[in-house]
Amino acid sequence: MSPEPKIIAFCCNWCSYAAADLAGILRLQYPGSIRIIRVMCSGMVHPEMVLHALDKGADGVMIIGCHPGECHYLTGNEMALARAEVIADTLEDLGYASERFQLTWVSSAEPERLVEAFRTMSGRLMLLRSEQQTSYAKKN
Amino acid sequence: MKPKLSFEWLHACSGCEIALLNYGEPLLALLNRVEIVHFPLLMDHKYTRPEREDLPLSLPEADIGLVSGGVAHQEHLTVLHEMRRQCRTLIALGTCATHGGIPAMRNQWSTADTLQTVLAAGDTEPGPMLDEPSLFLDRVYSVDEKVPVEVSLPGCPPQPELIAAIIEALLNKDTVPPANKSVCETCPTLRKGKGQTTIRRFLDNADYDRDQPVSRMRCLLEQGLLCMGPVTAGGCGGKDTPLCLRARVPCRGCYGPVRPGGNQLLDMKNALASNGIDHRSIVDRKSLLRFSGAHGLIQPAGKRR
Amino acid sequence: MAQVLTIDPVTRIEGHARIKIHLDEQGRVSDARVAISALRGFEQFVVGRPAEEIPRIVSRICGICPWMHHLAAVKAIDGCFGVTPTPAGHRLRELCQVMAHIHDKILHFFFLAAPDFVLGPDSDFSVRNIMGMVRQDPELAARVVRMRQLGQVMLDRFAGKSIHPVAGVVGGFAKPMSAEERSDLQRDGATLLDFASFALDYAKERVFHRYREEMQSLGAITTGFLGTIDDQGGLQLYDGRLRLMHASGTTVDFPAADYAQHLSEQVEPWSSAKMVYAKSWQEGFSLDPAAPKGVYRVNTLARLNVCDHIGTPRAQAELEDFRAQFGRPAQGTLLYHWARLIELIYACERTQELLADDRITDPHIRNTATPQAGRGIGCVEAPRGTLIHEYATDDNGCITSANLIVGTTHNIAPMNLSVRQAAASLIHDGVYDEAILNRVEMAVRAYDP
Ligand code: SF4
Numbered sequence: 001m002s003p004e005p006k007i008i009a010f011c012c013n014w015c016s017y018a019a020a021d022l023a024g025i026l027r028l029q030y031p032g033s034i035r036i037i038r039v040m041c042s043g044m045v046h047p048e049m050v051l052h053a054l055d056k057g058a059d060g061v062m063i064i065g066c067h068p069g070e071c072h073y074l075t076g077n078e079m080a081l082a083r084a085e086v087i088a089d090t091l092e093d094l095g096y097a098s099e100r101f102q103l104t105w106v107s108s109a110e111p112e113r114l115v116e117a118f119r120t121m122s123g124r125l126m127l128l129r130s131e132q133q134t135s136y137a138k139k140n
Numbered sequence: 141m142k143p144k145l146s147f148e149w150l151h152a153c154s155g156c157e158i159a160l161l162n163y164g165e166p167l168l169a170l171l172n173r174v175e176i177v178h179f180p181l182l183m184d185h186k187y188t189r190p191e192r193e194d195l196p197l198s199l200p201e202a203d204i205g206l207v208s209g210g211v212a213h214q215e216h217l218t219v220l221h222e223m224r225r226q227c228r229t230l231i232a233l234g235t236c237a238t239h240g241g242i243p244a245m246r247n248q249w250s251t252a253d254t255l256q257t258v259l260a261a262g263d264t265e266p267g268p269m270l271d272e273p274s275l276f277l278d279r280v281y282s283v284d285e286k287v288p289v290e291v292s293l294p295g296c297p298p299q300p301e302l303i304a305a306i307i308e309a310l311l312n313k314d315t316v317p318p319a320n321k322s323v324c325e326t327c328p329t330l331r332k333g334k335g336q337t338t339i340r341r342f343l344d345n346a347d348y349d350r351d352q353p354v355s356r357m358r359c360l361l362e363q364g365l366l367c368m369g370p371v372t373a374g375g376c377g378g379k380d381t382p383l384c385l386r387a388r389v390p391c392r393g394c395y396g397p398v399r400p401g402g403n404q405l406l407d408m409k410n411a412l413a414s415n416g417i418d419h420r421s422i423v424d425r426k427s428l429l430r431f432s433g434a435h436g437l438i439q440p441a442g443k444r445r
Numbered sequence: 446m447a448q449v450l451t452i453d454p455v456t457r458i459e460g461h462a463r464i465k466i467h468l469d470e471q472g473r474v475s476d477a478r479v480a481i482s483a484l485r486g487f488e489q490f491v492v493g494r495p496a497e498e499i500p501r502i503v504s505r506i507c508g509i510c511p512w513m514h515h516l517a518a519v520k521a522i523d524g525c526f527g528v529t530p531t532p533a534g535h536r537l538r539e540l541c542q543v544m545a546h547i548h549d550k551i552l553h554f555f556f557l558a559a560p561d562f563v564l565g566p567d568s569d570f571s572v573r574n575i576m577g578m579v580r581q582d583p584e585l586a587a588r589v590v591r592m593r594q595l596g597q598v599m600l601d602r603f604a605g606k607s608i609h610p611v612a613g614v615v616g617g618f619a620k621p622m623s624a625e626e627r628s629d630l631q632r633d634g635a636t637l638l639d640f641a642s643f644a645l646d647y648a649k650e651r652v653f654h655r656y657r658e659e660m661q662s663l664g665a666i667t668t669g670f671l672g673t674i675d676d677q678g679g680l681q682l683y684d685g686r687l688r689l690m691h692a693s694g695t696t697v698d699f700p701a702a703d704y705a706q707h708l709s710e711q712v713e714p715w716s717s718a719k720m721v722y723a724k725s726w727q728e729g730f731s732l733d734p735a736a737p738k739g740v741y742r743v744n745t746l747a748r749l750n751v752c753d754h755i756g757t758p759r760a761q762a763e764l765e766d767f768r769a770q771f772g773r774p775a776q777g778t779l780l781y782h783w784a785r786l787i788e789l790i791y792a793c794e795r796t797q798e799l800l801a802d803d804r805i806t807d808p809h810i811r812n813t814a815t816p817q818a819g820r821g822i823g824c825v826e827a828p829r830g831t832l833i834h835e836y837a838t839d840d841n842g843c844i845t846s847a848n849l850i851v852g853t854t855h856n857i858a859p860m861n862l863s864v865r866q867a868a869a870s871l872i873h874d875g876v877y878d879e880a881i882l883n884r885v886e887m888a889v890r891a892y893d894p
């Protein structure tokens with residue numbers, strides 16, 4: 001198993017993707033196993049895309065949008081927030097740990113905040129993996 | 141030579157076969173155009189010669205095979221593989237075959253748990269255990285999880301005209317009619333937009349005027365009843381009112397998801413959230429997958445991935 | 446050489462089954478068994494569900510008699526929630542239940558069983574079926590197909606869905622009956638009643654008189670019987686008390702809710718289906734063919750044996766004729782078919798009787814239910830026999846446990862005895878052919894498993 005958890009990050013075009021760009025320019029370090037997918041707005045990430053990513057083997061999924069009130073399309077991130085609850089609940093219903101999903105707000109001027117969010121998520125998934133391995137070992 | 145048809149049922153309830161018989165008199169004309177080579181409900185073709193238990197099960201060759209029911213037992217698997225080998229075109233008939241159907245609700249438990257509960261039910265003295273519990277598969281699978289199929293025809297049961305139309309289309313080498321949109325598409329109820337913001341249980345009838353047609357009744361979802369019309373493949377009522385709505389009760393999703401790979405639980409909660417309805421007011425969320433729990437969607441509780 | 450003959454699958458029955466016949470060194474039948482594989486898991490996966498949803502889930506136990514499971518569950522959930530259905534709700538449920546018996550009986554007799562008799566038990570297997578009947582008598586076949594469909598269409602039209610119904614709801618029924626619907630049903634019901642009378646006359650002439658000997662001897666065993674009756678001892682399909690009759694003819698009546706005091710379940714190691722036996726006879730349970738113990742039968746023949754009379758005129762006249770010929774209790778296994786057609790007449794007459802009563806169009810169809818902790822037992826007579834659903838709920842009205850006894854479960858033990866009897870009397874010195882094995886299957890078919 002690869003040491004670093006695979007994370008799919010849906011970043012909105014106007015804030016978080018710009019922040020990721022900036023992080024690159026500033027050469028900020030973050031885990032290499034993060035795959036960024038650019039979307040126009042966090043509000044367009046359908047829950048099925050999250051589920052699909054996990055079904056196909058991602059360890060975690062992040063949706064990263066503009067801060068509340070700053071969405072380029074006005075209320076896209078409110079939609080994302082309403083869906084986040086649905087996604088977390090649904091993951092548990094389907095047998096996935098809801099820790100594998102995270103919604104975060106980042107502005108285009110906050111590359112450090114973005115990188116910090118990546119690191120936190122990666123750490124959380126590592127922890128989850130080791131917990132699951134212990135509980136598996138106990139059962140068998 | 142007449143085209144050959146072969147029918148089998150696996151983890152099924154016979155409802156799909158009865159639906160076909162409900163096609164009535166036009167069925168006789170259809171049957172006249174084909175030769176049925178295997179159909180356990182109606183004819184006496186057997187799997188092997190009686191004295192040869194050692195021979196593998198064998199089924200006749202056929203142009204079109206119809207299989208109802210999911211796959212839950214080693215024997216289902218054997219029959220299914222033989223059907224696949226012998227049939228040029230294979231139709232997964234009914235929601236059990238396409239998405240697991242109601243029997244896949246048991247995927248929430250392990251097979252061992254289910255065996256124990258079912259055999260111990262009641263205040264009975266426990267009987268001896270089954271000789272070969274190992275022959276049960278670990279869960280209920282849909283047919284397409286085990287073999288490729290050419291046509292998926294969901295519905296619990298599928299509408300008789302839909303079954304006949306597909307067989308006709310295949311006989312005429314036409315393209316198979318495309319699947320319908322959602323159940324709501326053909327539902328005539330009144331939709332006014334903002335309705336109830338919570339979901340209540342179906343403990344009292346919907347509000348409607350008994351002297352007025354369904355088209356004068358307010359949409360059940362807007363009345364605060366859980367209706368799965370928005371996330372369920374349409375077609376149960378043909379071009380007319382969906383069947384459950386005719387009885388003035390909400391849709392429970394028996395045709396499976398609108399898109400074959402969809403997820404009714406996720407779609408329904410998403411639809412509720414988008415409309416400002418509190419999805420947490422649903423008492424039993426897992427039941428949103430009551431017809432489509434195969435494909436690994438329903439997992440044993442406690443097994444967090 | 447000792448040998449095992451396997452009939453797999455048993456065909457022209459309404460589910461999955463397999464027969465194994467064991468022959469000893471001398472080619473005599475040493476044992477014969479019917480196995481029905483049936484781990485569906487319903488008792489497991491209803492657990493945790495809101496109880497009012499159960500009737501729409503358990504209907505999927507059987508697509509031929511879904512109304513029976515639907516309504517047995519509805520009755521049981523009424524009990525869990527302590528709600529009584531309105532009088533109109535009660536009547537509409539019974540109406541649907543008896544109408545659902547109509548298509549089942551036509552299906553079973555004409556589509557599944559009749560080919561053995563009309564075309565002959567020894568006819569070639571490739572024509573011994575409904576398609577063969579179509580070729581032999583297209584007019585009759587067309588009528589049969591049409592009549593069975595009409596029974597289903599009546600239900601579809603009134604209740605929305607005939608296969609896997611939805612209209613029975615805790616507290617009553619989901620939709621009232623309009624005057625127009627009522628007269629439509631009356632018209633179609635009359636057509637079916639005519640057909641039912643024709644069907645029995647036809648069967649008497651073409652089947653029962655020609656196969657008089659077999660009717661009594663094939664698969665013949667001596668057992669007790671179980672069925673439902675009303676306060677006056679009349680035949681009932683939807684509601685009433687249970688009557689358990691010993692082979693000697695003595696009976697005991699009890700409310701369905703007390704079933705566990707009289708019946709007990711057992712799982713045999715060679716079949717994944719449970720068997721039930723009459724615990725209250727205190728003789729235990731044994732499938733020894735020479736001296737079976739605790740074995741009783743359900744389904745059509747049983748219901749006609751346990752009832753004192755039938756409340757509708759044509760069916761009553763036929764019951765009298767039947768009793769005059771075969772006594773009470775009648776034991777011949779193939780007599781199940783005869784009894785089935787008498788019940789078809791009853792179901793049609795009862796449909797008309799319920800429709801004639803003005804209370805059927807009363808708009809007050811459902812009482813509001815309140816989820817609560819409780820226990821409920823629902824019992825109806827399904828085409829295949831006495832059907833019992835039992836559930837318990839928690840404070841939130843969700844299911845905590847379930848126990849289901851379906852018609853076939855009662856009949857598995859007697860079916861095994863019948864198959865063994867049929868095989869032993871037909872197979873000598875290890876000699877058998879397709880026709881003989883089909884006769885063994887006929888012993889199973891009579892039970893309509
Ligand atoms: S899809 Fe429905 S009708 Fe068909 S076998 Fe499954 S439960 Fe029965």
Ligand code: SF4
Nearest residue numbers: 324327359360367369
């Ligand atoms: S939600 Fe239900 S009642 Fe409303 S339109 Fe859709 S199917 Fe009809």
Ligand code: SF4
Nearest residue numbers: 376384391392393394
């Ligand atoms: S309304 Fe929904 S549950 Fe009812 S038959 Fe149609 S698809 Fe199935």
Ligand code: FES
Nearest residue numbers: 012041065066076
């Ligand atoms: S544009 Fe960034 S969240 Fe909508």
